[in-house]
Amino acid sequence: MDKPRSHGRLSVNLSRRPRSLMDGPPDLKNAWKAKVLTLFPEVFPGVLGSSLTGKALNQGLWALETKDLRAFGLGKHRQVDDTPAGGGAGLVMRADVLVPALKEARHGTPDDPALWPRLYLSPRGQPFTQAHAERYSKAQGITLLCGRFEGVDERVIAHHDLEEVSLGDFVLTGGEIAAQALIDATVRLIPRVLGNRASIEDESFSNGLLEHPHYTKPPVWQGRDIPDILLSGHHGDIARWRLAQAERLTKERRPDLWRAYCAKHGKDPDGDQEL
Ligand code: SAH
Numbered sequence: 001m002d003k004p005r006s007h008g009r010l011s012v013n014l015s016r017r018p019r020s021l022m023d024g025p026p027d028l029k030n031a032w033k034a035k036v037l038t039l040f041p042e043v044f045p046g047v048l049g050s051s052l053t054g055k056a057l058n059q060g061l062w063a064l065e066t067k068d069l070r071a072f073g074l075g076k077h078r079q080v081d082d083t084p085a086g087g088g089a090g091l092v093m094r095a096d097v098l099v100p101a102l103k104e105a106r107h108g109t110p111d112d113p114a115l116w117p118r119l120y121l122s123p124r125g126q127p128f129t130q131a132h133a134e135r136y137s138k139a140q141g142i143t144l145l146c147g148r149f150e151g152v153d154e155r156v157i158a159h160h161d162l163e164e165v166s167l168g169d170f171v172l173t174g175g176e177i178a179a180q181a182l183i184d185a186t187v188r189l190i191p192r193v194l195g196n197r198a199s200i201e202d203e204s205f206s207n208g209l210l211e212h213p214h215y216t217k218p219p220v221w222q223g224r225d226i227p228d229i230l231l232s233g234h235h236g237d238i239a240r241w242r243l244a245q246a247e248r249l250t251k252e253r254r255p256d257l258w259r260a261y262c263a264k265h266g267k268d269p270d271g272d273q274e275l
Pocket of ligand 1: 120121122123146148149150152165166167168169170172173174175
């Protein structure tokens with residue numbers, strides 16, 4: 001049906017060239033891939049085309065393919081939506097439009113959702129967290145369905161057993177911004193995309209805590225100092241200070257994360273921190 005659009009120089013499209021000529025760098029052939037089903041393919045790669053994610057896309061460390069849902073629309077006007085059963089405001093994306101698009105996106109991908117998660121971005125979904133990003137980054141790729149209008153016919157979700165994922169407790173106009181945020185959080189965990197693995201291990205959420213504060217030059221700026229300990233050169237003290245700050249911030253700002261962290265580390269969440 002429609003021709004998928006690939007993004008990134010090295011994300012090779014279907015080609016009649018002999019196989020041997022297509023053997024690029026090993027990570028290209030099996031690069032992690034996001035397939036995005038959307039009515040607005042032109043907004044991709046969007047922000048993902050810039051900076052580190054864009055560079056990694058061009059290097060073939062990951063690949064992006066968009067599928068234009070309009071191409072699956074019905075009739076002369078390529079209609080994709082219709083009035084809600086039972087009445088009410090708005091329009092609903094039709095199952096007989098979305099299911100063929102999802103079916104086409106399944107070609108060449110493993111059925112097992114652990115190897116290839118299939119997601120519908122939806123405010124009703126499970127809140128997206130770093131743990132989701134880690135899980136998706138370990139799969140071979142993901143398929144993302146971006147809704148518009150009031151959302152999609154419920155039968156689409158059931159038919160393809162889509163995992164519903166939400167970016168947060170707010171309502172966007174469409175799934176595209178959510179898809180780009182989810183892909184960004186996921187591809188930065190793919191080896192070599194960020195270049196510096198150590199910075200990931202320390203980050204907010206990866207150890208159950210929010211990250212400690214950062215400072216850089218100059219040492220005094222508008223009367224504000226950098227904490228002495230950071231300029232002391234004592235790596236052990238600095239690490240302890242950073243952990244204490246991360247714990248303090250988490251306790252103050254995110255009691256939910258703090259309780260989970262304390263349970264995991266056998267700490268009393270109401271106990272006094274040595275901060
Ligand atoms: N009527 C729906 C909202 C539809 S918004 C409701 O009340 O639940 C249109 C589309 O935007 C959705 O189909 C979904 O794909 C996307 N979207 C909106 N908010 C989102 C969020 N918080 N997370 C992920 N996707 C969202």
